[in-house]
Amino acid sequence: MTSRPDRVQEAADRFLEGQPFHLIGIGGAGMSVVAQLLAARGARVSGSDAGGGPAFERLAAQGMEVHLGHDAAQVPRQARVVVSTAIKETNPELAIARQRGQEVIHRSQALALAAQGLDFVAVAGAHGKTTTSGMLAEALTAAGTDPSFAIGGTVRALGTGAHLGTGRALVAEADESDRSFLNYAPRIAIVTNVEPDHLDNYADAQDFEQAFADFASRITPGGLLIACAQDPGSLRLAQRACEQGTRVITFSQEGPSGLPGGELLGEGHVHLDITERSASATRARITLSGPGPGGQPAVMHRADLVLGVPGDHVALDAAGAWAAGIELGVGPKDMARALGAFGGTGRRFEERGRAAGVRVIDDYAHHPTEIDALLAAARQSAAESQGRVLVVFQPHLFSRTRQFAERFAQALSAADEVVVTDVYPARESQEDFPGITGATIAERITAVPARFIPDRHQAALQAAAAARPGDLVLTVGAGDVTELGATILQELGADREPASGSMTGTGRRPW
Numbered sequence: 001m002t003s004r005p006d007r008v009q010e011a012a013d014r015f016l017e018g019q020p021f022h023l024i025g026i027g028g029a030g031m032s033v034v035a036q037l038l039a040a041r042g043a044r045v046s047g048s049d050a051g052g053g054p055a056f057e058r059l060a061a062q063g064m065e066v067h068l069g070h071d072a073a074q075v076p077r078q079a080r081v082v083v084s085t086a087i088k089e090t091n092p093e094l095a096i097a098r099q100r101g102q103e104v105i106h107r108s109q110a111l112a113l114a115a116q117g118l119d120f121v122a123v124a125g126a127h128g129k130t131t132t133s134g135m136l137a138e139a140l141t142a143a144g145t146d147p148s149f150a151i152g153g154t155v156r157a158l159g160t161g162a163h164l165g166t167g168r169a170l171v172a173e174a175d176e177s178d179r180s181f182l183n184y185a186p187r188i189a190i191v192t193n194v195e196p197d198h199l200d201n202y203a204d205a206q207d208f209e210q211a212f213a214d215f216a217s218r219i220t221p222g223g224l225l226i227a228c229a230q231d232p233g234s235l236r237l238a239q240r241a242c243e244q245g246t247r248v249i250t251f252s253q254e255g256p257s258g259l260p261g262g263e264l265l266g267e268g269h270v271h272l273d274i275t276e277r278s279a280s281a282t283r284a285r286i287t288l289s290g291p292g293p294g295g296q297p298a299v300m301h302r303a304d305l306v307l308g309v310p311g312d313h314v315a316l317d318a319a320g321a322w323a324a325g326i327e328l329g330v331g332p333k334d335m336a337r338a339l340g341a342f343g344g345t346g347r348r349f350e351e352r353g354r355a356a357g358v359r360v361i362d363d364y365a366h367h368p369t370e371i372d373a374l375l376a377a378a379r380q381s382a383a384e385s386q387g388r389v390l391v392v393f394q395p396h397l398f399s400r401t402r403q404f405a406e407r408f409a410q411a412l413s414a415a416d417e418v419v420v421t422d423v424y425p426a427r428e429s430q431e432d433f434p435g436i437t438g439a440t441i442a443e444r445i446t447a448v449p450a451r452f453i454p455d456r457h458q459a460a461l462q463a464a465a466a467a468r469p470g471d472l473v474l475t476v477g478a479g480d481v482t483e484l485g486a487t488i489l490q491e492l493g494a495d496r497e498p499a500s501g502s503m504t505g506t507g508r509r510p511w
Contacts, residue, residue: 013117014042020079021110023047024093026066027056030175031084033150033162034107035059037114040164047082048074048093072096082110085178086427108180111150115170115184118148121324122174122184124215125192125234127370128317129173132192134345135314136321137163137171139338143330147171153364154346169328174215176208177201181215187223188327189216190320194233197367197400209233216241226323228252229259229269230316242266249288249327251319253312256289256297264289264297272305272319274312279381282307282315286322286336301326303336309344311377318342349377352485355492357469359385360485366396366478368407375414378472387470388416392463392484393441394456394477395423398433401440409444415474418445419463422454424479460484464491 021038025031026047032055039045039062046065049056060066067074072092075081081097081104089095097104105113112120123133130153137149138157146165150172154161174181174189178201194212196205216225216237227238229250239260242248248266255271256264268290276283284305292298305322307315318339325335344350347364354360359381365374371393378389393412395401401408401423412418420442423430430436442452453459463473464487475484 015116016113017042018044020044020046020076021082022075022079022093022097023082023107023110024070024087024091025049025084026059026064027051027053028084028086030152031082031107032056032059033152034082034110034114035064036062036162037148037150037164038110039064041114046074046076046079075102077102080105080110082107085180106180106183108175108183111172112183112185115172118170119168119188119328120184120186121169121171121188121190121328122181122186122215123171123190123192124174124176124181124212125190125228126176126195126197127365127367127373128192128313129175130345130364131314131348132190132317132321133171133173134161135317135339135342136190136324138342139321139325139335140167140169140171140328140330141165142338142341143325143334145169145328145330151345153348156345156350157341157343176211176215179211182211182218184215185218185220187220188226188324189219189223190226190324191216191234191237192228192317192320193231193369194237195231195367195369196233209236212237213240216246217244219246223247224249224327225266226251226320226327228316228320229265230254235260235265238265249323251316251323253316255287263295264291267291268300268323269297270319270323272316274315277310277312277380279310279384280308282310282312284315284318286319288323288326288332301332303333305336306340307342308340309342309349310381311349311373313373313377314349347482349374352475353489355489356467358387358467358471358473358492360473360475360488360492362475362482362485364478364482365476366400368404368411371408371411371476372414374474374476375411378474379414382470382472385470387468387472389414390463390467390471390473391415391418392421392456392459392473392475392481392488393418393438394421394475394479394481395438395441396478397426398423398428398430398436401438402433402436405440405444408441409446412441412445412450413447416448417466418442418448418450419459420445420450420452421456421459421481424477424481426479456481456484457487460487461491464488467492 027049147169230252251270439452
């Protein structure tokens with residue numbers, strides 16, 4: 001992350017000058033972003049992390065006082081202590097802060113503090129947050145506005161997920177999983193969807209939707225909600241926000257006539273009209289319509305969009321980002337051109353390499369709807385090489401596996417063959433979910449060959465053995481399945497006997 005050059009607003013920008021903050025888990029993707037933004041605001045930042053890693057090393061190189069391992073003695077007495085939901089009360093650093101009566105704030109609260117004085121754009125949704133926020137950050141950068149951004153994943157072209165720029169915009173993901181997005185008060189909120197998830201933290205779907213309504217109510221006066229009308233929950237959110245007097249722009253792959261009653265919600269609608277799809281690009285025409293004479297929708301802005309990444313879902317995210325760029329003052333055609341520079345974010349249809357004529361793709365998808373979109377893009381990509389789509393899927397969380405087992409099976413059936421590994425538990429314990437394993441999903445997949453292989457390494461070897469030239473092999477999930485791409489590529493590159501071409505056949509490593 002680079003620092004800001006000298007300018008008139010420098011003193012105001014460094015309004016946290018000298019204030020101490022101690023971040024527990026500072027090496028994590030989200031926490032390291034906050035650390036850099038606080039430091040750039042003038043704060044004195046320290047922190048600790050159990051595992052270290054690249055982000056931890058970068059923070060140390062930037063002069064922050066970082067400690068490997070957690071110890072109560074490392075917590076400055078006057079510091080505000082910053083934690084994420086993952087930090088347990090038994091953590092010795094959090095425990096000593098509580099004992100001393102030090103102020104303890106959530107990571108999202110620290111980010112909101114660092115956002116003061118900026119045009120804060122918060123991107124929320126059960127899925128699509130990282131892609132949309134990364135796309136917007138990269139496009140605003142390409143347009144010359146030098147935004148600040150705090151994104152959970154790495155924006156490939158920018159090589160980072162955090163930056164404090166010279167412009168007025170700050171783009172950040174807004175995480176609904178632990179309700180921490182309710183700590184934000186953005187000028188612009190983009191909502192990609194409101195599809196119930198994280199039901200371990202929400203009572204039911206209604207509770208989940210209410211949280212998004214509360215989030216929208218925190219938009220600053222005169223601010224804007226940009227909501228995807230293609231998602232029923234997001235559409236209901238837009239309708240509710242309009243009734244409460246919030247400015248609203250919707251976006252979808254239908255024109256204004258596709259909105260309820262064929263009428264605009266709020267002050268505008270972005271229509272994404274995809275004109276060409278390929279394995280490496282998407283072309284579309286995007287049109288922003290607003291109220292015209294007699295109340296009928298009238299075209300306000302129109303531009304051509306050429307994205308260098310595949311997938312209708314990515315193009316739809318771009319439509320929302322385009323509306324946000326216009327709201328921030330970027331010309332419509334300039335914003336469309338800038339969006340064309342987007343090269344993707346880490347772990348979102350990220351190619352890990354090629355070997356033996358096989359492409360290996362890694363993706364973070366861990367919800368059925370995300371897998372639907374991923375496999376649609378993968379099918380399109382594989383068609384150009386006349387290949388198949390093979391998936392190694394690692395479920396994330398026992399609760400999500402139990403809740404969406406049927407939907408996962410349905411979504412994964414869009415592949416040609418599937419291997420399901422055991423569940424990545426994250427914060428959960430198998431003891432609390434007896435009988436729930438990767439087999440809970442695999443046994444429900446009947447339309448295509450599927451198998452449960454608990455050991456992820458063995459699952460990767462099976463996928464490599466089954467792959468043949470032209471195929472795409474996808475490693476899918478939010479856990480350590482991401483490490484398997486290298487295993488698959490290594491196996492594909494090794495001398496091997498001809499495989500049967502099927503994960504259920506009699507190749508070198510039969511079931």
